[in-house]
Amino acid sequence: MDFNDTPEEAAYRAQARAWLQANAPKGHVRDDEDPAGLKEAKAWQARKAAAGYACITWPKEWGGVGGANWQAQIFAQEEANFPTPGNPFQIGLGMCVPTIMTCGNEVDKQRFVGPALRGEEIWCQLFSEPSGGSDVAASRTRAVRAPDGSGDWIINGQKVWTSGAQFSDFGILICRTDPDVPKHKGLTMFWVDMHDPAIDVRPIHQMSGASGFNEVYFTDLRVKDSQRVGEVGDGWRVSIVTLMNERNAIGGGSSYHRQVMNLASSVATLAGSGIKDAALREKVADWYVQAEGLRLTRLRTQTALSRGQTPGPEASIGKVVTAPLMQDVANTAIELEDQFGIIADPSLAPLSAMFQATLMSAPGMRIAGGTDEILKNIIAERVLGLPQDVRVDKDVAFKDIPTGR
Amino acid sequence: MDFNDTPEEAAYRAQARAWLQANAPKGHVRDDEDPAGLKEAKAWQARKAAAGYACITWPKEWGGVGGANWQAQIFAQEEANFPTPGNPFQIGLGMCVPTIMTCGNEVDKQRFVGPALRGEEIWCQLFSEPSGGSDVAASRTRAVRAPDGSGDWIINGQKVWTSGAQFSDFGILICRTDPDVPKHKGLTMFWVDMHDPAIDVRPIHQMSGASGFNEVYFTDLRVKDSQRVGEVGDGWRVSIVTLMNERNAIGGGSSYHRQVMNLASSVATLAGSGIKDAALREKVADWYVQAEGLRLTRLRTQTALSRGQTPGPEASIGKVVTAPLMQDVANTAIELEDQFGIIADPSLAPLSAMFQATLMSAPGMRIAGGTDEILKNIIAERVLGLPQDVRVDKDVAFKDIPTGR
Amino acid sequence: MNFDFSDDQKFLKSEARKFLEGRCPTSKVRAVLDDPDRSYDADLWKEVAAQGWLGTAIPEAYGGLGLGHLELCVIAEELGRALAPIPFASTAYFLAEALLTAGSEAQKQAWLPKVAAGEVIGCFASVEKPGALTDAQVQARVEGGKLTGTKLPVTDGDVANVAVVLARENGQPGLFLVELGGAGVAREALTTLDPTRGAAKLTFAGAPAERLGEPGEGMALAESLLQRAAVLLAFEQIGGAGRALEMAKDYAVNRYAFGRPIGSYQAIKHKLADIYVKNELARSNAYYGAWALETGASELPVAAASARVSASEAYWFAAKENLQTHGGIGFTWQMDCHLFYRRAQQLGLVAGGTKAWKERLVTQLERRNAA
């Protein structure tokens, strides 16, 4: 065990740091995703791409540098020390484009990979539906061949929980092309142009006031058969490629443990230096060992990755630990303020306002990207190898699966 | 709301108390179930029966006095104020004999009800099996007609978790009489003579050192067809009659809340008068509101019963609250003693020895009479009306149900 | 032995429910939530007043219905269930109870009829800074009948006509009645976690103040007032918790995932069973508090603290797990889940948080065991 860099790692880190010092944006940086912020984000992505720091592990032919995982990790660690713009490319470069690269046709690969990597085009992922929830294979959005024999597809339906749809240029969309076969067999994947007038994007107003997610409606959207990603009826297999990456992206709760730490220390601040209350002291200890345990579990994962091994359990346990934890920390802090805790005015009660913001966003954290319950199923089935629950929706035609309606 | 007796209640209470003062056993009383204890218990039961206090709510023709629930409650409350022997009759009078009274034939009713009520004969319930666990309908103990055409049955198999089998005179036994039909349809109920040499009773050694439960083995046990309780294949319906009563008997955790209170105050004793530790203070508050809430819920149930309404939820929530609670209280207390908590010698560390006894019996409490998990299913399905889990064992022949073997 | 409400009380309860289902659907609650300029529903307030509910526990001699606290409890449960966005608690639990327990004959004559008629809105101004209410918290001062100091947060202080204020007179905390319409009073509405219930910062600069009860009795009176309010609030809490469980149950039965109702999965079943168990324990503790409140039993301090702790925790658990049961739709603005999530916090804090009440409970238990 050794937290220090190997000479090789140290060399790469020095090189990355030097480049960042010379090229990272100076002064105020927008990390939000309004037009101005997007402009800054795209510029920064382009600069990283030009220097071979955009998608380090991608092969050279796709604009990466064929680097190792440990190099990508080190660059990310160093980049985190600089004020950089938001990253609206995560879903595209983490999930959509890799799906195109794995399952798309040559033309699409040539057309899309480069611009996405250079931050010129932003992608979103159109999987979840109102009726589906965690059950992506239950997608009802219908794609049927155009009657004119052109081979085109006409798409009608609705997706939901789509992040970044409001500023995306393209999206990958999973559709039901055959309701007469079992649910996993009647799906087909397409890429769509989000600027098409047949697509209507509406923000979802969350209880926290935020609206990062969208509903996306498709009304007689016409797409060419060439926009198909993978074979007809092969959409589920294609979506697996995408979702595998998603778990890593979301499940990790990459910065949650830091947020918990900050919250916990704010609670300490609240309680005054040298917490007197033994009950609170024990809670702080509980929070610390969990958040710290999570940080260290990430280091174990990074070690495995840098050794070329498959990632450990961390991806699946991150969120299931931190989301309820943050809800508990915030609730405890507010309880500590007693009546005063109700005040949401930052000027009057900066701390309680912060804890309330956490309290109102925590429920979303426990649900988005897989509910606590779904994530525990995943741990039980994929990590521990416990048998699946009884499935009544597998061997019947999709249209015959009970929906309660 | 009024915790005082109505004039009618007061009168009955006075009468019961007077009788108890005149008749309750004086001096040292054995509450254990060794031969001597059993002798005292039977004597006390006989005296109560003679005075009409044995099964107050039973109809006169069966030796009861056709009394109301509130009368039974008041007598129980008053009896609890006197040192009385153990009650090895609970299972017989609470479950087995009522089953005979509801589903048995005339001869059996005349033969068994009286002696059981007078404490002359003790009954046990032979339902659970090693392979069955909570799934009584999965009983494998086999009953087949004797080849000699006598109509007798030959029984082979094993039951488990049988309380009181070691001192019981009779038992009701559920058997598999037809494995070729679905599990719930191929069962038949019998009564058996526990003194038959073909029955072998072996105590189960528990982790706590206790052994109140038994394994009961049947080797070519021959019973008359007249010992059948209910029709052939009707055993499941008969067992429901028995089990309905069991939930009330066990689920209530009648005295658990008192035990929790005692434990909690012992923890307080341990911490010294005026607990300093805020963490412990909060735990004591948590324990108190739960144990007290349970006590009060029982009063709500009694009120409903005395009004002739159906009992409330208490029967199902009692154990699911108290069993994990007692485990937590004991663990907290031991933790409070730190290293000293490991000592199991009552002479050196009386308190920690008591908490350890609780710690070692709590796991059994969380399982016997329905695990936490089963009880929560019952609450969800029977009280809240949530749909049953998917059942793969209902519409297939019993012999074809997967067992993993 | 009879540990349940009477048939008359149950009838009153079902009537109250019918009334509120008609007059206070969640759309009315949302109207207040979405309107930054309103912190309560004035029309509903008038309608509730017209029902006489504000005077439920006020003797007929003072214009009330002359019923009792058990009747007030069943109404409280229905108001909590309906998330009623009105200053009922501040007026009926705090102002009215303060007058009934500490007011002089003249003060009762002067105010109780107005309370019963819904002509005045009250509030309880106790704390001044973060942390539980303690003697040290009380810095506001009364000199020569004039109040000076600041109180925040004061629930319903933004719309109240009169406040029951905890302040020091000759160094000792006392309880005072202060009209908020007059001179020497400045109020600043606060944004809070639950916009369907108002709160304000009250600043007093020589406002006329009339003492309630004896000098120096302030903390004792406040404690007794909080105990009485704790019982009544517990009923609002179990009302809300009960409805949150119903929401979760309905959703679990009707929402399908993987071809089955989600309510057929054990994770949801056991979650709802846990809510149910906490709710039932809270209900039983609340009933005991109601009995102690109605009969003035010496058990009130313990019973009130138990009811408060049990109900606050049950409502919070029910509200957050109901939301969780709803999945994605649950954390949207359009779903009602967050209304209960917010109100559970508001009710859990308004008369002091769980932490403080656990401390009260254990202190009372120690006293009882010592005695």
Place this chain on the structure above:
Amino acid sequence: MNFDFSDDQKFLKSEARKFLEGRCPTSKVRAVLDDPDRSYDADLWKEVAAQGWLGTAIPEAYGGLGLGHLELCVIAEELGRALAPIPFASTAYFLAEALLTAGSEAQKQAWLPKVAAGEVIGCFASVEKPGALTDAQVQARVEGGKLTGTKLPVTDGDVANVAVVLARENGQPGLFLVELGGAGVAREALTTLDPTRGAAKLTFAGAPAERLGEPGEGMALAESLLQRAAVLLAFEQIGGAGRALEMAKDYAVNRYAFGRPIGSYQAIKHKLADIYVKNELARSNAYYGAWALETGASELPVAAASARVSASEAYWFAAKENLQTHGGIGFTWQMDCHLFYRRAQQLGLVAGGTKAWKERLVTQLERRNAA
């Protein structure tokens, strides 16, 4: 950055597992459990000593293997996993570490070779009454090199040859080495929650005592000793917790109820997932402690406390829920569930309970933040 054990260390671990699977099946643990006259397995002790494990972290100069603490950690995990009924912790974590960190050259020469060879069994005698170890707990006195006082419970004190004792000299706590075979020492074996590990009450009446380290350094030395032991014990705990999870998993896969493996029900799935999560966090915290111990990093106090708290809670949770997963059979004497249930308690108390370690952790965090 490399936060994992080396291939050599992993090889050592797998060898240790093979060895213990052969030499220490649970039947051996039960043999000690069921025999009131034995508190450890003397044959296993000899075999383990023959492997050189006791000297893993002892320099070759003193007869050890001269490996490091990381190697000792992987062995500890396997011993915990096997529920090994031997005084390994008392000897290798307490006695050996006390000598290595505080012993004089002469003391090291005199004792370490014997420890490495398994010729002596050690123990750590710190507390005297209920409650966490504090300066005030220490009443035993050393005067003129003679120890007087009582210590209980002392884990393995019933079979140890030598004890590391915390006692006052000239009013200041100091750490002392005391041979238990000689005069002035009376020992009384104790029955404990986990009969597979021994404990005793030690009564000293003028027993010769040799100081370890400087005068008055006792509490500081004890704290550092406890930190080092906490890390090593954490590995025994995650070893046991890991195996408890495997037991639960195997049972859940093979046990059928209502025609399905019980592991296909969410209640069991989520229970096991919860165990898994706690185990993984505990493992990560333990690894960090191992790193701090091996490198003598200044993070050791925080890392050791985190490892201790995390591992104690994970093992307790895994042990009790593994038992619950087994249902009826789980609380019978014949099933092994209660062996883990007992050992989880024993390991959670032996170096001080979770409560005390949480207090240590927060105190350390406050110091760190202050710095």
